[in-house]
Amino acid sequence: MTAKLAIDLDRSSPVPLYFQVAEQISEAIRSGDLPPGSRLDNEIMLADRLGLSRPTIRQAIQYLVDKGLLVRKRGVGTQVVHGQVKRSVELTSLYDDLRRAGQEPVTRVLALEAVPAQEEVAAVLGLEPGAEVLRMERIRYAAGEPLALLHNWLPAGLAPLTAENLSERGLYELLRSAGVRMRVANQRIGARAATAVEARLLDERRGAPLLTMVRTAYDDQGRAVEHGSHIYRASHYSLEVTLIER
Amino acid sequence: MTAKLAIDLDRSSPVPLYFQVAEQISEAIRSGDLPPGSRLDNEIMLADRLGLSRPTIRQAIQYLVDKGLLVRKRGVGTQVVHGQVKRSVELTSLYDDLRRAGQEPVTRVLALEAVPAQEEVAAVLGLEPGAEVLRMERIRYAAGEPLALLHNWLPAGLAPLTAENLSERGLYELLRSAGVRMRVANQRIGARAATAVEARLLDERRGAPLLTMVRTAYDDQGRAVEHGSHIYRASHYSLEVTLIER
DNA sequence: GTGGCACGTTTGTCATGACATTCTGATGTC
DNA sequence: GACATCAGAATGTCATGACAAACGTGCCAC
Incomplete structure (x- = not known):
């Protein structure tokens, strides 16, 4: 059952070796070369065959175990998990998700303005009340139908955001390309009935069930970079x- | 800004050293001895002071970075994150959550029976259609009010479940104590309006917004151990x- | 005064070696 | 034939050593 998979290493690449190994194992799983349940060679053999040390191999395998692709068992070996794993653990925005699903999301910017932060917003963003924040309100469409009403607050001066680029790209994508590195996000997910205004904007009936999500995202340093309240x-x-x- | 924190190690304990270190750093953060933003000593110094090697220290720190408690920056050091981090990444059941929140959840078992798996259920559990599965239906109350309607399917023979122990403990707790080790879970969260039957059971009005969650949990090996559809x-x-x- | 460059500090990556722990399967005994 | 015991195999943990890459700071030149 041990699968012999070919792994090319590029030692001159700036990409870490353990990551190269992890990527190629991951690709072999995705492509079916490593079917669910199949066992990898043991770590010693793998290290030997690739000309790497065991810690490097372990780091690669650990990375995939953390992502839920592999399972280790002491005394047994490392196997590809049986169940199919949806990989949506990442920090993505609705826009990214839709794009990946092959949709072509459209965004209409309803509001984009710098305002003094209200008390509640200032608190979650960790700012002084009254500090300037960027408030935006957007509607996201997919397949020609309204899908969501997005309301966001960001600390001022984080990224150059305009109605134009917000129409064409997702907020998270814009933040990332502006050098903002988001690391942690808290999400609270609930549901409630649509108000008359919301119903009109989303082409639903008043009282229709809506999914609500309140999210605050933090960067490297633990500073809040985005607060959103979406329906x-x-x-x-x-x-x-x-x-x-784990 | 470097904090000198006291860490006791017990080398005779079966608890890994890196875990002992991680636990005590984690405790220092929780207790406020390491306030947000404070810097840890660098890895070399820490290793030296504790009489451990650098990889061990790194493993401890990495563990806490993965949990979102610490942030590393090359050339700078390791810091405690600024933002407060809610730690609800774990695989818990509603019952656990309520207990931790200080509530006293009550469960009423509406149904508990072995039935042949219908096609859809068999598919998600990875069983043959018609294989025997345990079907259960429960209502969960908190503070005297109905909170959720829980519908579960499990492969037969996984754990000794009776209406009695399901009334007193959570499903996940029972599974865990039966030796089932859950590792991965997929959840799909949505919302919809209550049907007349659901409304009656949950003491809501027909059409009231409900939060829906469909979850499938897998164990060590990637085998499905539980499928639930809850409102x-x-x-x-x-x-x-x-x-x-990451 | 301001910009660029060099330097020290700290984490990131990788190699080698050793022993402990746990699971599986085979062997042997009752 | 069934159960207990033992050996092999694999991952888990830990130590030591070395070099690379990135970040911040201070110095120096313009």
Whole structure:
């Protein structure tokens, strides 16, 4: 059952060796070369065959175990997990998700303005009340239908955001390309009935069930970089989360 | 700014050294001895002071970085994150969550029976259609009010489950104590309006917004161990999720 | 005064070696 | 034939050593 998979290493590349190994194992799993349940060679043999040390191999395998692709068992070996794993653990925005699903999301910017932070917003962003924040309100469409009403607050001066580039790209994508490195996000997910205003904007009936999500994202340093309060049409959208226990 | 924290090691303990270190740093953060933003000693010094090697220290720190408690920066050092981090990444059940929140959840078992698996259930559990599965239906109360309607399917023979122990303990707790080690779970979260039957059971009005969650949990080996389809009263409950990007 | 460059500090990556722990399967005994 | 015991195999943990890369700071030149 041990699979012999070919792994090319480029020692001159700036990409770490353990990452090169992890990527190629991951690709072999995705392509079916390593079917679910198949066992990898043991770490010593792998290290030997690739001309690497065992810690490097272990780091590569650990990386994939953390992502839920592999399972280790002492005394047994390392196997590809049986169940198919949806990989949506990452910090993505609705825009990214839709793009990946092959949709072509469209965004209409309803509001984009610098305002003094209200008390509640200032608190979650860790700013002084009254500090300047960027408030935005957007509607996201997919397949020609309204999907979500997005409301965001950001500390001022974080990234150059205009109605134009917000129409064409997702907020997270823009933040990332402005050098903002998001690391942790808290999300609270709930549901409620649509108000008359929301119903009109989202082409639903008043009282229709909506999915609500309040999210605050933090960067490297633990500084809040984004706070959002979003509502989704429950009839058209659901959230997917994958949990991995270490 | 470097904090001198006292760490006791017990080399005779079966608890790994890196874990002992991680636990005590974690405790120092929780207790406030290491306030947000404070810097840890560098890895070499820490290793030296504790009489450990650098890889061991790194492993301890990495463990806490993965949990979102610490932040490393090359050329700078390791710091405690600024933002408060809710730690609900773990694989828990509603019952656990309520208990931790100081509530006293009550469960009423509506159904508990062995049935042949229908096609859809068999598919997600990775069983043959018609294989025997345990079907259960429960209502969960908190503070005297109905909170959720829980519907589960499990492969037969996984754990000795009776209406009695299900009334007194959570499903995940029972599974864990039966030796089932859950590792990965996929959750799909949505919302919809209550049907008349659901409304009656949950003490809501017909059409009231409900939060829906469909979850499949897998064990060590990637085998499905539980499939659930639950509905929550949106007026009384919301889900919290924390994402950490590596 | 300001910009660029060099330097020290700290984490990131990788190699080698050793022993402990745990699971599986085979062997042997009752 | 069934159960207990033992050996092999694999991952888990830990130590030591070395070099690379990135970040911040201070110095120096213009």
